């Protein structure tokens with residue numbers, strides 16, 4: 001039978017400028033960001049966590065779901081959710097950011113989900129470590145990578161595939177990988193990967209495969225679309241580019257005062273205002289410094305929470321707000337000395353934008 005592929009010739013426009021297309025707006029309705037005011041919480045309230053789903057949310061039954069270990073393992077085996085839950089349990093707070101967060105602030109922008117700032121959040125993920133399971137399955141010496149496949153299937157760039165990603169043996173030995181079935185003490189919600197997902201702490205979100213069905217050991221590097229066709233830093237689409245892995249150092253401010261409905265610009269009363277927010281980095285690197293741009297000078301904020309390996313840090317500063325118009329920014333530095341840039345570095349996929357946030361504030365008396 002000849003297979004008909006209606007999307008074979010579908011390609012995104014190279015880049016876009018100006019007004020957002022209907023397709024981008026519809027993607028933004030399906031994949032919501034978190035409300036910046038919830039930066040007040042160490043743990044993002046579950047219903048406010050951002051979501052990014054490429055295809056459709058699969059409706060998987062917890063009691064019937066099985067994860068298969070296949071490919072270049074000495075032992076092929078499978079695990080039901082109830083069996084997974086009997087394994088040693090760990091709860092880890094992890095900040096996850098979508099690699100496309102900030103895409104809408106590139107100019108020209110890449111034609112995809114138009115994130116501004118909201119594609120990041122922190123949850124307490126509960127599950128079991130992956131490494132003991134890989135050891136039990138026994139990676140053969142010829143296995144070079146392990147792939148992780150989700151139940152969701154669709155098309156991108158004319159290619160039909162399940163959402164799937166891989167990690168090399170070396171990455172697996174360095175990362176604190178978790179198979180999780182709970183988020184903030186509750187069973188995973190369907191949109192966050194129920195009944196079980198991978199969590200790759202310290203990396204951008206694409207690696208944390210949701211609706212996990214198969215873990216396969218491979219004797220060749222994985223060539224799935226989500227691994228080699230996208231999630232790469234390229235100046236233009238012809239370049240092979242380099243794969244996206246660890247999150248870049250970044251910070252966000254909880255916008256002070258009250259907003260204007262349409263523009264989200266702020267109104268703040270004159271006088272003492274507490275500015276606060278969160279800062280994080282990838283690869284387990286801790287935040288060492290957060291500075292706030294006040295009256296054109298970078299001023300040191302205080303770090304309010306213990307710096308955790310994989311979860312964001314709270315920062316705070318007092319601002320004596322003088323009447324007028326202000327653009328507030330914050331910038332974080334991590335323990336390797338990496339610091340946020342003022343402007344993003346263009347790349348064709350609109351990834352890894354860690355340029356400083358800009359919060360427009362009018363200071364004036366109001367009731």
Ligand SMILES: Nc1nc2c(c(=O)[nH]1)N[C@H]1C(S)=C(S)[C@@H](COP(=O)(O)O)O[C@H]1N2
Pocket residue numbers: 049050051052053054055097098099149150151152163164191192193204205206207208209210211
């Ligand atoms: N199976 C599957 N896993 C996936 C995705 C997906 O579309 N399908 N999206 C990835 C991306 S790009 C991100 S940023 C995170 C988002 O996780 P969340 O929706 O729970 O916030 O999931 C990742 N895992």
Ligand SMILES: [Mo]
Pocket residue numbers: 052097098099100205206
């Ligand atoms: Mo993402």
